[in-house]
Amino acid sequence: MALPAGAATPPTARDPSALDRAFDDAMARFGLPGMAMGVIEDGEVVYTRTGGETVAGSGDPVTDATLFKIASNSKAMTTALLARLVDAGKLRWDDPVTRHLPRFRMHEDWVTEQMQVRDLLIHNSGLPEGAGDLMLWPEPNRFDRGDIIAGLAHLKPERSFRSGYAYDNLLYVVAGEVAAAAGGASYESLLRGEVFEPLGLSGCRVGEWSRADAGSVAQPHMRDGQGNVAIRVDGDTVPAITSAAAGGIRCGLDDMLAWARNWLVPTPEQLQWLPRAQREALWTAHTPLPLSARSRDWDDTHIRAYGYGWRLADVHGEWTVSHTGTLAGMYSVLMLLPDRRSGFVVMINGDGSAARTVLTSVLLDYLVRPESGTSVATLAAALEREQEGPRRSRLPDTSGRRPAHAIDMSAYLGVYRDPWLGEARLCEADGGVRFVATKSPRLSGRIMRVHGRALIDWDDDTIDPEAWMDLHPATATSSPRMTLAKVDPDGDFSSDYEDLAFVRVRGCER
CATH class of the missing domain: 2.40.128 (Lipocalin)
Known part of the structure; x- marks a missing residue:
């Protein structure tokens, strides 16, 4: 069972050296160019570790301040900004989107009229999974946020409005524009002023910024044979991007841990920044999520749901609040266990999908059931067995092109x-x-x-x-x-x- 809110964590036999083993084993097993990992227990940061390089072969080490693309972990920062505006009376969660963006249109007029601000955040629009994402990625491209709003009218739904879950990025871009309209400034300016500055996230970046001023910046990588090759390397000036509200923020490990502690053990000042009523709104289940066999087998999960920019689930009888971030060559996860006031952050600048999956379960077991002795090697082997057969049978041979x-x-x-x-x-x-x-x-x-x-x-x-x-x-x-x-x-x-x-x-x- 989950502990009552605020209850002390019961004694456990955690071995802190297990965190070093997990870090080292993941780096080696998955051949990662670089990684940053931090763990919080009972509200305190008890472990940080970085390894590898910002660019493979450069000799430039990943540090606690190195910026990573946090990708869809940006969504929770966007919803926090919206919650600030709701708390200030500048908008309501049940406002029609058209109240703030009169030009907003969905494919069906009735959906346009009924779409509320909350609906932009919970993946229940009826659109297919990832609909319209080709207007966001690959970057750079020439689509602006006005193009995104105009394009939505031409994206055909695959199911009725509010009838089920399908992950969506475009509507988070719209949500960022709702924030801009209600807040009277650009999304980027509002995020810096309403989220980064009050919480002391001084290293986080959004919009246009100077790479030199930012200091250490991890670059994405892809696997090329046995090595890692940097891709889509930043220039001297990192441009503002259309997808910022959905997945365009960069932060370092220290800032991500500060962001996590704001949710796990908020100070009186942070509760003034965002009161409990709005925090609860962000963590309220709105849309049920599908449950995979792996979630049942590895994490004993029975129910998953989406809040406002957060995923909610039970894991081994404990409540978790989390999100992942995925972009080409960049992977992240932020996992919170609110009843334990504990959690962790992992950020990777390479082909890290499998590494993230494995580390998430290893670190959850470390916090929740350390006696299990779950290892990277065991779960990595299980994941390989799970993925290999079906994928090979479905991928056609195109070598004769x-x-x-x-x-x-x-x-x-x-x-x-x-x-x-x-x-x-x-x-x-x-x-x-x-x-x-x-x-x-x-x-x-x-x-x-x-x-x-x-x-x-x-x-x-x-x-x-x-x-x-x-x-x-x-x-x-x-x-x-x-x-x-x-x-x-x-x-x-x-x-x-x-x-x-x-x-x-x-x-x-x-």
């Missing part, structure tokens, strides 16, 4: 338009045929033929998955059409190629 010829595709060449992604060229170039998305120029690649289908071989190897391209002939009433689909059916949901519906609007310009 060959370049497509313009003459064979002449009936389909031209400029196509999708209602929300905009225009894309399918034209002869470089001795073959190329696909180029106008507003997302990194979505560019050469058309290949394999298994009788066309495939877009992206120029940027960090864009995964690749896309099948299917062309549909003109009819008496319509121009040629183009649809896309993930080559890897288990690929990231943010590559929402299946939601695109291109129609040819003109020929290729010479």
Whole structure:
């Protein structure tokens, strides 16, 4: 059973050296370029550890102040900002979104009218998982927040409004714009003034900032053979990004632990910053979440739900409040056990999906049932067995690909338009045929033929998955059409190629 709020943690046989073993084993087992990890027990930071490099091979070490992309852990900071505005009387959770953003539209008029601020935060809109994420990623691109709001009207729902859960990023961008409208300043300015400054999160960054002024900044990595290669490396000036409210904040370990302690053991000043009533609103269950077999087997979880920017679940009989963050080459997790006033933070600047999954369970067991002796090696082996078979059977072999010829595709060449992604060229170039998305120029690649289908071989190897391209002939009433689909059916949901519906609007310009 969970402990009553404020109760002392019962004596346990925790071995602090187990944390060092978990850190070292995860770094070695998963070949991580760098990692930062911190643990809180009964309100106090009892462990911090960093290792590896900000850029593999650079000799620049990861430190407690090194900035990591926290990705979707940004969502809880966005909802805290909204809660501040609610507490100040500048908006209400049940306000219609259109009260603050009159131009806001969903695909169905009734949903537009009924959508409340709270609905932007709890993944119950009826849209498909990750709908419209191609307007956010890959970065950089040319979509602004006005484009996001305009594009929502063209994204078709897959279920009725408020009938179920499907993870969404675009509506968090909208939520950031609601905050800006209600607060009378940009999302970035409000977040700095209403969240970072009052809580002393002096290292966190959002919007445009100088890399030199920030100090140590971890760069994302991908695996290349046996090594790690930095990808999408920051320039001297890090630009403001459209996705900030959904996943665009960067913080170091010290600031993330301070952020966590604000929730676990708030000071009187922090309770003035955000009173308990609003804290409870953020941690109230709104949308039930699916429960995986792994959650049942590893964590003895029976129920999961989404609050305002937080996931809520029982783990071995204890209440947990958490979130993860995932971007290309960057992974994070923030886990809180409020009844124990304990928790942990892990941030990784490499291909860290499996490492995060394993470390989350190892650290939960360390805090909740240390007698279990759960190890990185044991859970890593279990995860490999779980993932290997199904994935291999579903991923097609595309090694026999060959370049497509313009003459064979002449009936389909031209400029196509999708209602929300905009225009894309399918034209002869470089001795073959190329696909180029106008507003997302990194979505560019050469058309290949394999298994009788066309495939877009992206120029940027960090864009995964690749896309099948299917062309549909003109009819008496319509121009040629183009649809896309993930080559890897288990690929990231943010590559929402299946939601695109291109129609040819003109020929290729010479």
